[in-house]
Amino acid sequence: MTDLAWIDPLLRSARPQALGALVRYFRDLDRAEEAFQEASLRALTHWPQNGPPRDPTAWLVLVGRNVGLDEARRGKKREPLPGDEAISDLDDAESNIAERLDNSHYRDDVLRLLFICCHPDLPAVQQIALALRVVCGLTVKEIARAFLISESAMEQRITRAKSKVANADVPFEAPGAIERAERLGAVAAMIYLVFNEGYSASGGEAHLRVALCEEAIRLARLLLTLFPAEPEIMGLTALLLFQHARAAARFDADGEIVLLDDQDRSRWDRDMIAEGHALLEKVARHRQPGSYQIQAAIAGVHAHAARPQDTDWSEIDQHYATLERLQPSPVVTLNRAVAVSKTQGPAAALALIEPLAGVLGGYFHFFGLRGALLAQLGRLDEARIAFDRAIALAHTPAEAAHIRMHLDRLMRDGEIWKSRQKNRAGDGGAPRSFSV
Amino acid sequence: MLYAFLCCHDEAIVNSWTKEEDDAVLAKRHRVTEKLAAAGRLGPAVRLMPTTTATTVRMGRDPVVLDGPFAETKEALLGFYLIDCGSLEDAIETAKEIGRDEKVVFEIRPVKLFLPKGAA
Numbered sequence: 001m002t003d004l005a006w007i008d009p010l011l012r013s014a015r016p017q018a019l020g021a022l023v024r025y026f027r028d029l030d031r032a033e034e035a036f037q038e039a040s041l042r043a044l045t046h047w048p049q050n051g052p053p054r055d056p057t058a059w060l061v062l063v064g065r066n067v068g069l070d071e072a073r074r075g076k077k078r079e080p081l082p083g084d085e086a087i088s089d090l091d092d093a094e095s096n097i098a099e100r101l102d103n104s105h106y107r108d109d110v111l112r113l114l115f116i117c118c119h120p121d122l123p124a125v126q127q128i129a130l131a132l133r134v135v136c137g138l139t140v141k142e143i144a145r146a147f148l149i150s151e152s153a154m155e156q157r158i159t160r161a162k163s164k165v166a167n168a169d170v171p172f173e174a175p176g177a178i179e180r181a182e183r184l185g186a187v188a189a190m191i192y193l194v195f196n197e198g199y200s201a202s203g204g205e206a207h208l209r210v211a212l213c214e215e216a217i218r219l220a221r222l223l224l225t226l227f228p229a230e231p232e233i234m235g236l237t238a239l240l241l242f243q244h245a246r247a248a249a250r251f252d253a254d255g256e257i258v259l260l261d262d263q264d265r266s267r268w269d270r271d272m273i274a275e276g277h278a279l280l281e282k283v284a285r286h287r288q289p290g291s292y293q294i295q296a297a298i299a300g301v302h303a304h305a306a307r308p309q310d311t312d313w314s315e316i317d318q319h320y321a322t323l324e325r326l327q328p329s330p331v332v333t334l335n336r337a338v339a340v341s342k343t344q345g346p347a348a349a350l351a352l353i354e355p356l357a358g359v360l361g362g363y364f365h366f367f368g369l370r371g372a373l374l375a376q377l378g379r380l381d382e383a384r385i386a387f388d389r390a391i392a393l394a395h396t397p398a399e400a401a402h403i404r405m406h407l408d409r410l411m412r413d414g415e416i417w418k419s420r421q422k423n424r425a426g427d428g429g430a431p432r433s434f435s436v
Numbered sequence: 437m438l439y440a441f442l443c444c445h446d447e448a449i450v451n452s453w454t455k456e457e458d459d460a461v462l463a464k465r466h467r468v469t470e471k472l473a474a475a476g477r478l479g480p481a482v483r484l485m486p487t488t489t490a491t492t493v494r495m496g497r498d499p500v501v502l503d504g505p506f507a508e509t510k511e512a513l514l515g516f517y518l519i520d521c522g523s524l525e526d527a528i529e530t531a532k533e534i535g536r537d538e539k540v541v542f543e544i545r546p547v548k549l550f551l552p553k554g555a556a
Contacts, residue, residue: 006539013448052539055510214454221451224488228504237488278489282503 007047010056011040015137016222018060020109025065027172029116029134029162035068036060042067057106107226108174114187114219119165126161128194128212133158136215146198146212184227188236188292191219195240200396213244231286235293238279242299245272257398261308273303294323313342330356334366337373346376364393368403375410383410438479438547439527441517445540446510447487461538468533472519479518480552487512511541518547 015036022032039060053059117131129147132138144154175183198212220237227233249263258264280300283293298319305311320336334353341349350373353366360366371386387407394400453461472478487505494500505512517534521527524544531542 009449009452013446013452218452221486221488222448225447225504228488229502234488234503275485275489278485282489282491285501 004044004048007044007052010047010052011043011060012137014057014060016110016113016135016219017057017106018064019134020111020113021057021061021105022064022068023113023116024105024109024172026068029166031068032064033134034071035064038067039064108180110222110226111175111180111183111187112170112172114190114223115183116165116168116170118186118190119161119168121164121168122161124193125197126157126164127190128197129154129158130161130165131190131194131219132212132215135219138211138215142211146209184223184230184233187223188220188232191216191223192236192240192292194219195243199243210247213240213247216240217244229286231283231288232290232292234279234283235290235296238276238283239292239296239299241272241276241279242296242303245269245276245303251398255398257402259402260302265306268303273300276300276303289322289326291323291327294319294326298323311342313339317343330359331363331365334360334363334369337369341373341376346373349373350377362393364390364395364399367393368406371403371406375406380410437521437523437527438550439519439521439524440545440547441519441527441531441534442513442543442545443515443517443540444511444543445514447512447514448510449539450514451486464537465534468530468536469517472530477520479520479550481515481517483515484513518550 018039019032019036022035023029026032026035042063043056043060047053113135114131117127117134119127122130125147129143132143132146133140140155140158141151143158144151147154149157195213195216198209198214198216217237217240220233220240224230224233224237245268246260246263248269249265249267250258252258276296277300280293280296283296298316301312301316301319317336317339320332320339323332324336333356337349337352340352350370353360353370353373356366367386367390371383371390374380374383374386384407387403387410390403391400391407394403450458469478469481490503490505492502492504492506494502519527519530521530524546527544531544535542
């Protein structure tokens with residue numbers, strides 16, 4: 001066989017488990033990575049000759065361990081391992097070994113590998129870069145392109161992150177229940193960061209960032225396969241699926257953000273939405289609400305609506321109210337205000353967000369929403385000030401462009417508004433959502 | 437004889453396919469199944485959602501409901517076809533044709549009872 005394309009998905013999908021097991025053996029990320037790399041190279045020569053092994057992960061772990069031990073032999077007597085020629089055939093040796101590397105080990109191996117990337121001393125971008133490099137196996141070049149920085153800068157960033165985690169003491173024993181739950185929480189947050197890095201970007205490189213969203217979904221599904229009864233991991237997976245389902249509709253041909261209300265919903269991925277709903281149904285049985293589950297439920301309500309006007313805003317309002325109780329935060333209240341503006345009108349929503357002006361004084365979305373609500377109430381001069389502030393705080397050109405569009409609309413509609421105000425007290429036009 | 441072709445595959449690999457790769461597999465299979473459909477030999481074909489969406493009900497005095505698939509194995513049941521085949525040999529050839537260039541595993545099982553409309 002000359003076409004080796006079939007090997008790549010095998011190596012990619014085996015990577016988190018195999019590398020995780022090698023980290024457990026060597027207790028050193030760099031050594032484990034080198035061993036995995038060498039094992040992958042050997043796979044490229046052995047597998048085409050002998051066919052893929054029954055359990056590629058077990059094969060890679062064994063060969064990797066073998067290679068690593070060979071290189072690290074310091075005169076110490078170690079139990080000899082079978083040569084990789086011996087295990088590359090589909091013989092009994094391999095199936096025995098595969099049984100020994102059972103799922104319960106893999107579970108904690110993968111979790112540990114992911115957890116190493118969430119070291120609290122690492123800033124978010126470094127956590128993301130490390131996870132993409134180490135767990136997902138993306139090349140430095142691929143990651144650098146997604147982050148729009150040079151390859152050497154990304155190389156440096158990853159090297160720095162690695163030296164930080166190398167000094168961190170992540171215990172290698174199987175974690176206890178509480179520790180496992182803590183690790184899961186940290187890892188879920190990191191996966192969400194990876195997704196958001198891909199999701200919040202825009203512009204010409206958007207297609208590169210989509211890959212980050214796909215990697216995040218792959219990681220979430222992997223985690224859920226290993227921990228099938230964890231409600232928050234189900235919630236996280238559903239949330240990512242609902243969000244990513246809109247990917248094709250979120251940007252126009254020029255790379256500008258298309259708001260939820262304006263998206264062509266026929267371009268939403270129905271398979272992902274259905275999978276998200278299936279997970280939400282499953283998780284509801286657990287009756288252990290958590291923030292990912294609630295965010296997924298909110299995204300699910302949006303996904304369910306065939307047209308923007310079909311959105312069940314009172315349900316969304318209820319979900320946000322639950323989220324506020326569970327995890328009080330001004331940003332949650334801000335999001336809830338969008339729902340309140342739909343169910344109770346812009347005045348009620350404005351009253352809800354006015355107390356947040358202090359804490360969210362540097363937050364783009366606060367001024368975006370404030371401007372939109374003020375505009376709906378016909379307070380056009382105040383609206384303009386809020387929109388100007390939002391533009392000043394925008395992180396991306398697309399965000400700024402989006403607010404300018406509101407401003408233009410404001411200018412254009414200003415005259416119409418004034419004449420309309422004479423006849424009708426301001427209950428506003430169609431309120432616009434700021435979540436995209 | 438009606439045969440069920442149970443499609444078993446390493447789910448981690450299927451999940452790592454890009455949309456384009458996934459579409460390519462479906463298109464390739466479609467070229468075979470459309471011929472079967474034209475000959476009136478193709479019954480329902482089903483693709484299942486990932487096993488992460490699975491729920492298992494284990495009956496007993498107190499039925500237990502578990503999250504996840506029945507068997508936690510690398511190769512999971514991801515879908516199936518029902519195809520009318522003249523013989524087992526014919527079924528095996530059909531499986532080879534559908535799965536050409538893939539790493540999929542087909543379990544071929546003769547169908548005992550088939551109620552397409554669920555009629556009693």
